[in-house]
Amino acid sequence: MNTDTLLTRIRLEQRSLIDINKKLYELEHLLPDPAPEQFIETAKSTALLSERSTAQLRNFLFTICGGMPQDYYLQAAEMQGIRVDMTDGILSVRLPALLPKKTRTEGFKFLQPTLHAALKQYSKQNGLPHFRECTVCIDHVYDRCLPVKAVRDYDNLEMKEVLDIIALYCMTDDTGALCDQFQTTRFADSSCTIISVMQKEKFSAWLDMKNSAKSVEN
Known part of the structure; x- marks a missing residue:
């Protein structure tokens, strides 16, 4: 890319961030009794603008680098707050978001x-066990700032995509013939x-x- 093209792309990203900032101000002015x-609609619009801006910035980076920089997604996982841990034979994967509704994946x-x-x-660094028959627990x-009515029904949540990824690394299959599934909710x-x-x-x-941890919290 030449300098003019780069400057144009940079200014487009600046405008996107300005639009996000404007939406955040809108949310602020809707308080204290919105x-x-x-x-909700304004918050949704803000989040969608942020999604678009992030995707555009990724594409911009990949374009000027001639491809994806080494370890980019690993560094992005760290920034997003994705955590993988293995303790006492139990694999724990933390995602920095609630699972989406089935209609909005x-x-x-x-x-x-x-x-x-x-x-x-x-x-690669620690090794992962291979589970043939297992129990998958989704927490x-x-x-806690959200109202109780924000809690969604389990059958309205899309779990297949995330379970398919986890299964790829440590499970024979996530079919019900091999895996039990348990779900719980907390604040x-x-x-x-x-x-x-x-x-x-x-x-x-x-x-x-x-259950002991929940009792202590309550």
Whole structure:
């Protein structure tokens, strides 16, 4: 790219960030007693503008580098807050967001390459077990600032895409013939999803630990 083209692209990204900032000011001015539908719609519009801006900035970087820089998605996973951990034979994967509704899966696609990168790196450095028969536990963590009505029905959530990625690295298959599934919901300081994969015989102890932690929080 020549200098003029680069300058044009940079200014386009600046405008995108200005638009996001304007939307955030709109949200601020809707307080302290916002109309719920208007506040949600404005927040949604802000998030979508941010999605577009991030995608454009990625493409800009890839264009000027002639491709994806080495370890970019791994570094992006760190920035996003994706965490992979193995403790006492239980694999834990933390995603920095709630799983999307089945009708709105676009938001999670943004996390897919970074989740792949995080699991691949962890497997390379530490190794991952291979689970044939296992229990998959999905912990839906909601920001405690959200109202109880924000909690969604489990059958309305899209879990296939994230489970397919995790299964690729450590499971024979996530079919019901081999895997049991358990879901739970709790409130904490920020929203996220924690997916734990374990041998079936470890589930009872895992559940007791989670119930004890909930009792302490309450």
